[in-house]
Amino acid sequence: MREAWVVGGASNRFGKMKETGREAATRVAFEAIQQSGLEPKDIGYTFVSNCFGFTEKQGHVGPLINGGLGIPDVPSCTIESACSSSSAGLHEAFVQVAGGFIDAALVVGVEKLSHLDTLTATSYFAEAADYAFETKNGATFPGLYATLANAYQKAFPMKPEVLGAVAIKNHANAARNPHAQFQREISMETYLNSPMIASPLRLYDCCPFSDGAAAVVVAAKEFVGKPTTEPLVFRASARAGSITEMQDRPDLLGLPASRTAAQKAFRQAGMEPKQIDFLEVHDCFTIAELLALEDLGFLPRGHAGAAEVDGVTARDGKLPVNPSGGLKAKGHPVSATGASQVVEIFEQFNGLAKGREVPHAETALAHNVGATGGSCSVHIFSRR
Amino acid sequence: MQEFVHGYEEEQRLRGFRCPNCGLITATWALACPRCGRADLEEAVLADRGAVVAFTVLSVPGDDFLNDAPYAYVVVELDGGGRITGWMPSVKSEADLAIGTRVRFAPSYKPGVQFVKDAGPAAPG
Numbered sequence: 001m002r003e004a005w006v007v008g009g010a011s012n013r014f015g016k017m018k019e020t021g022r023e024a025a026t027r028v029a030f031e032a033i034q035q036s037g038l039e040p041k042d043i044g045y046t047f048v049s050n051c052f053g054f055t056e057k058q059g060h061v062g063p064l065i066n067g068g069l070g071i072p073d074v075p076s077c078t079i080e081s082a083c084s085s086s087s088a089g090l091h092e093a094f095v096q097v098a099g100g101f102i103d104a105a106l107v108v109g110v111e112k113l114s115h116l117d118t119l120t121a122t123s124y125f126a127e128a129a130d131y132a133f134e135t136k137n138g139a140t141f142p143g144l145y146a147t148l149a150n151a152y153q154k155a156f157p158m159k160p161e162v163l164g165a166v167a168i169k170n171h172a173n174a175a176r177n178p179h180a181q182f183q184r185e186i187s188m189e190t191y192l193n194s195p196m197i198a199s200p201l202r203l204y205d206c207c208p209f210s211d212g213a214a215a216v217v218v219a220a221k222e223f224v225g226k227p228t229t230e231p232l233v234f235r236a237s238a239r240a241g242s243i244t245e246m247q248d249r250p251d252l253l254g255l256p257a258s259r260t261a262a263q264k265a266f267r268q269a270g271m272e273p274k275q276i277d278f279l280e281v282h283d284c285f286t287i288a289e290l291l292a293l294e295d296l297g298f299l300p301r302g303h304a305g306a307a308e309v310d311g312v313t314a315r316d317g318k319l320p321v322n323p324s325g326g327l328k329a330k331g332h333p334v335s336a337t338g339a340s341q342v343v344e345i346f347e348q349f350n351g352l353a354k355g356r357e358v359p360h361a362e363t364a365l366a367h368n369v370g371a372t373g374g375s376c377s378v379h380i381f382s383r384r
Numbered sequence: 385m386q387e388f389v390h391g392y393e394e395e396q397r398l399r400g401f402r403c404p405n406c407g408l409i410t411a412t413w414a415l416a417c418p419r420c421g422r423a424d425l426e427e428a429v430l431a432d433r434g435a436v437v438a439f440t441v442l443s444v445p446g447d448d449f450l451n452d453a454p455y456a457y458v459v460v461e462l463d464g465g466g467r468i469t470g471w472m473p474s475v476k477s478e479a480d481l482a483i484g485t486r487v488r489f490a491p492s493y494k495p496g497v498q499f500v501k502d503a504g505p506a507a508p509g
Binding site (some may be wrong): 120122142143144200252 | 385388389408410411412413419436437438439440441442443444446447448449450452455457459467468469470471476477478483495496508
């Protein structure tokens with residue numbers, strides 16, 4: 001297997017895009033390729049993710065993006081794995097490049113949802129659950145995570161301020177991220193006064209609906225030669241699946257796919273959690289950040305809440321989590337999220353994360369979940 | 385899979401499978417056991433009573449439940465085994481329900497699995 005690198009990464013500002021998804025995707029892809037020092041013709045395959053492209057009446061968007069980049073003869077395909085779509089694309093890019101099938105690959109994720117009303121968007125998001133056995137019985141996407149939060153609270157009683165601490169920390173980080181949808185801090189009072197969406201989750205426990213696009217370029221070390229950026233070296237690229245339905249899971253304290261993907265990734269990398277300097281984790285809801293820290297092996301079960309309250313996960317804490325602001329405050333344009341986590345790590349390693357730097361970071365982990373954990377990706381990167 | 389849905393709506397019973405190998409009882413349609421992979425699952429009729437193991441009260445529903453919010457979404461451990469999810473239109477706030485509350489399946493006009501609070505004793509296992 002060849003050593004593979006991420007040599008470029010770009011994102012637009014999440015929130016509301018005037019342009020079409022296809023246009024935004026092409027622009028961030030172009031920027032990522034330019035940044036990498038490679039040329040579009042070096043790309044051997046484009047992996048595109050765009051779960052809700054159908055709402056723009058657009059499918060098969062890969063060839064359109066490649067056409068816009070001046071490389072219409074490069075093959076492409078669309079990768080769908082709900083909220084973990086573009087990290088699934090990243091995994092495929094890694095496999096192709098590290099396996100020697102191609103020298104460089106483009107990974108693009110894009111979503112445009114702002115033309116939909118909240119009810120329609122809520123209903124589309126619920127499609128990633130099991131329609132017959134969950135959605136039809138009343139579940140929504142926040143409702144499913146709220147059910148996990150309820151089970152967690154029963155096992156480990158906690159005050160509302162614990163989940164509030166996650167929201168406040170991620171908003172504080174997003175306030176320093178020009179790509180973020182919510183570039184403002186919030187207070188505990190604002191958090192506690194926000195309306196209940198699905199008990200115990202309030203509005204400020206939930207990621208927003210977001211438009212956005214992000215892209216990364218993956219290339220073989222031997223192909224790049226002398227890099228023009230500080231590349232992210234792939235130490236692990238792992239994926240896992242698990243039973244989707246809450247009703248068949250052995251327990252509700254965490255996401256089994258996160259545990260499996262993390263175990264695979266740490267084994268691949270020959271590393272332990274204590275060797276990771278910062279994390280980008282899948283905090284679609286505040287409770288999901290607690291579950292992630294425990295599932296990934298960074299904290300024992302039931303201990304993540306205290307770590308959040310004590311500032312351990314702050315940018316200057318012992319274990320910085322979501323310096324980008326996370327899905328919660330940076331925004332969650334479903335198919336762009338996995339790629340955007342890697343863009344954050346790229347910016348951190350390249351001195352581009354001005355005002356939100358994690359000091360002395362040499363290694364980082366990205367954790368991206370599909371829906372309520374039917375799919376999960378874990379990537380580990382280090383500097384050269 | 386349609387027989388499960390018909391089970392809720394027309395036969396007014398909860399269908400499921402029992403795995404002859406690992407004993408898992410599931411209310412989810414499958415061709416092989418989601419826990420051990422054994423393929424010859426036995427059809428089972430599940431108990432219509434059980435206890436809530438986790439729940440949420442939704443204020444913002446999906447489009448199938450537009451006129452029903454607030455309502456509870458529940459994961460129920462059925463007497464005799466197996467878990468199933470459902471909804472409870474009578475639960476309007478978090479204080480109306482607790483983990484451990486006894487509930488029973490109550491077929492309704494609406495597709496899906498509906499539960500109501502159950503005052504009666506647990507059915508024999």
